Amino acid sequence: MGLNNTPSGERIHIGFFGRRNAGKSSVVNAVTGQELSVVSDTLGTTTDPVYKSMELLPMGPVMIIDTPGFDDSGDLGALRVKKTKQVLNKCDAAVLVIDGTIGRSSCDSQLLAIFKEKNIPYVIAYNKQDLAKKQDLAENEVSVSAETGQGIFELKETIARLIKTDADTKRIVGDLISPGDTVVLVTPIDAAAPKGRLILPQQQTLRDILDADAAAAVVKETQLKETLENLKTPPSLVITDSQAFGFVSKIVPQNIPLTSFSILMARYKGYLKGAVHGVAIIESLKDGDTVLIAEGCTHHRQCDDIGTVKIPGWLKSYTGKELTIKTVSGTEFPEDLSGTSLIIHCGGCMLNEREVRFRMKCAEDAGIPMTNYGVVIAYMKGILPRSLEILPDIAKVLTK
Structure with missing residues (x-):
């Protein structure tokens, strides 16, 4: 790049x-x-x-x-x-x-x-x-x-x-793998996928794998089972688009680490620990509670958009509650968060780290838990502990 x-x-x-x-x-x-x-x-x-x-x-x-x-x-x-x-x-x-x-x-x-x-x-x-x-x-x-x-x-x-920057040392996944490793990237190509290219977190992750002198196999979710069977040795890691978490987790053997692009991006932007800590609030959501879903980009919405359609649907199905869903995108983030019970944020690939941390601080000051797309989806699918196995320091948050 x-x-x-x-x-x-x-x-x-x-x-x-x-x-x-x-x-x-x-x-x-x-x-x-x-x-x-x-x-x-x-x-x-x-x-x-x-x-x-x-x-x-x-x-x-x-x-x-x-x-x-x-x-x-x-x-x-x-x-x-x-x-x-x-x-x-x-x-x-x-x-x-x-x-x-x-x-x-x-x-x-x-x-x-x-x-x-x-x-x-x-x-x-x-x-x-x-x-x-x-x-x-x-x-x-x-x-x-x-x-x-x-x-x-x-x-x-x-x-x-x-300006002090850790851009030369901060990694998305490169510090979690070794030279010669093989990493499988699961990238669904559906109506929401940008035509002719991969979404930014997938591009950045792929580049970071190559920079770590590891190999990457990029597949659609429908090709995953065959790809794993054809590899001579099991991959060191499978990274999936969060939307396919449930499907992919059933295919990837338990001995192979699994996580998502969104979880890795939250780590890269510096707010994964808070996102993991905040996700448990889902269990105490009540009828009428307001959930704010925030995205850093302003892409064209599709009929099955993850932020405005899929996550709200999964939330209501998981909790069984009639929730009020509010959405914001791009640079807009509410100054007044009162009345909000939970904030679910995207990976933040289009926002710089300072702005992501600012949003996390706003939520913290208002006493509102803020989690992340990948974290909340993995939690509702029952695979969050598995998705954090490669990050033991973060995984400890789940046991506290």
Whole structure:
């Protein structure tokens, strides 16, 4: 997977924030070397967050986000500020752009307080330094001029130093297998499967297996039995699409480890332990309880869509209760979770880890259990312990 094809969920998210007319968009354009954002002297020119996937040296694949002014006013301005706050939930680093001819304002101080509250690494860029007086700077402050290019290289270097990533060591499955192993990937091709390609978690898992110098056999669920019989030695692991968990578990012998793409993605995004801990709430759901089903992508819904059709059906069948099902997708996640009894989240392949953890923290703060597609399906099929055997540290959560 090349840098140009790196999914947004795997990119470092860098947000640019500040007051209207501080020069955020101009600084973004100078940093990226592109006319990414519209620049104007008119207050509030940037009306919605602007996203740009690109490679930015020395960091590599990044997502640059230009945001509306945080001091916007009026009803429409309040909506823009709300969008800006949502951006903060996914930022791995923040750049506070301050008009150097004016200096720091109460709005800037408010943004700094939010950065610190959310533990977001940040740098302050004093813009328009071609017009402003020189000033003493702290360690995380840089003088720049979007007009002349002054300090832009130093700003990029400062952002790069802020960001600590474990992208080179974090694995989906590569750390669970050994060179020479064979892993079978079960990928149903149905109406919900994207035409001409595999879904992202399947692509990423396949690549991680190859990077581990192991072999992968990719099959449909209808080919699984024959494939296992034809292999000279049993595979080290079988990974299935969660929708086929029940079917696949009956075919794969008990001595062969079995798990799902969704469970591995929850581990990769850092919320599997919480998802396993939260799934048991299913047993105490009552008539009228609300279950929120959240997806990170906005794919076209099919008649047998897993999030809006299959999981709700399985839930009602398993619990025997009349549940209220609510669904959200993409970047939308409710600020108010009151009245919700359980959150079931997708693997989060289209969301970066910080946003997934933010959603988990929102649920935790509200006292609401949050689990995962693969975890909840395995639980209802009675095979969750088996699906976690390859992850003994996580499996311990089930016994607590």
